[in-house]
Amino acid sequence: AAGVIQSPRHLIKEKRETATLKCYPIPRHDTVYWYQQGPGQDPQFLISFYEKMQSDKGSIPDRFSAQQFSDYHSELNMSSLELGDSALYFCASSLGPKTGTEAFFGQGTRLTVV
Amino acid sequence: AQSVTQLDSHVSVSEGTPVLLRCNYSSSYSPSLFWYVQHPNKGLQLLLKYTSAATLVKGINGFEAEFKKSETSFHLTKPSAHMSDAAEYFCVVSDPSSGGYNKLIFGAGTRLAVHP
Numbered sequence: 001a002a003g004v005i006q007s008p009r010h011l012i013k014e015k016r017e018t019a020t021l022k023c024y025p026i027p028r029h030d031t032v033y034w035y036q037q038g039p040g041q042d043p044q045f046l047i048s049f050y051e052k053m054q055s056d057k058g059s060i061p062d063r064f065s066a067q068q069f070s071d072y073h074s075e076l077n078m079s080s081l082e083l084g085d086s087a088l089y090f091c092a093s094s095l096g097p098k099t100g101t102e103a104f105f106g107q108g109t110r111l112t113v114v
Numbered sequence: 115a116q117s118v119t120q121l122d123s124h125v126s127v128s129e130g131t132p133v134l135l136r137c138n139y140s141s142s143y144s145p146s147l148f149w150y151v152q153h154p155n156k157g158l159q160l161l162l163k164y165t166s167a168a169t170l171v172k173g174i175n176g177f178e179a180e181f182k183k184s185e186t187s188f189h190l191t192k193p194s195a196h197m198s199d200a201a202e203y204f205c206v207v208s209d210p211s212s213g214g215y216n217k218l219i220f221g222a223g224t225r226l227a228v229h230p
Contacts, residue, residue, distance in 0.1 A: 035218075048217070055215045056215050097215045098216060099146055099208045099216050100163075100165040100208050101216045102160060103160075103218060105150070105157045105160075106157055
């Protein structure tokens with residue numbers, strides 16, 4: 001079965017550069033979530049989208065922005081990168097945004113800022 | 115706001131012995147609860163979920179969890195550990211306070227080690 005696809009899997013950037021992470025949800029899933037997992041940390045919610053509209057916002061820095069496109073894929077744009085942005089970034093998708101809906105996670109993008 | 119507390123940061127068991135990973139939640143609502151597993155350098159895989167149906171939930175790979183409202187617990191168990199079960203396990207609650215939208219709140223995680 002098709003899963004959530006994230007690209008790239010690994011990314012190395014220098015401080016102050018920009019990065020774009022992409023997420024392709026499971027077919028027919030209309031809701032996308034982004035999470036950040038620092039080394040040895042639990043995943044922290046960044047932002048979510050439902051039907052191309054932002055549905056919720058967590059601890060996403062102002063330097064980051066995200067959107068969901070008409071084909072439901074989502075992109076997380078990160079500017080003025082800092083060393084502390086080094087983390088594993090997960091995308092998840094679900095069919096519908098309601099509480100308790102099962103969310104399926106991608107393999108993650110490991111971002112290293114040097 | 116909802117939250118989850120995983121009572122053990124590390125659990126070590128012998129292969130073939132039972133596994134118990136403890137999770138307590140706090141919630142003002144009827145919660146939706148999940149257990150996810152993360153193998154090293156891998157993504158998060160859903161093991162099982164509770165959404166106000168049966169209190170004993172069976173998941174994949176022989177895992178199950180029991181929702182106990184009186185104890186606000188959702189402990190994960192497995193009768194017999196396998197070496198391949200070694201991983202990080204996250205207890206997760208869905209927070210409905212964000213306008214009814216699905217917002218997953220993760221516990222700090224429990225690292226399970228399985229030794230021969």
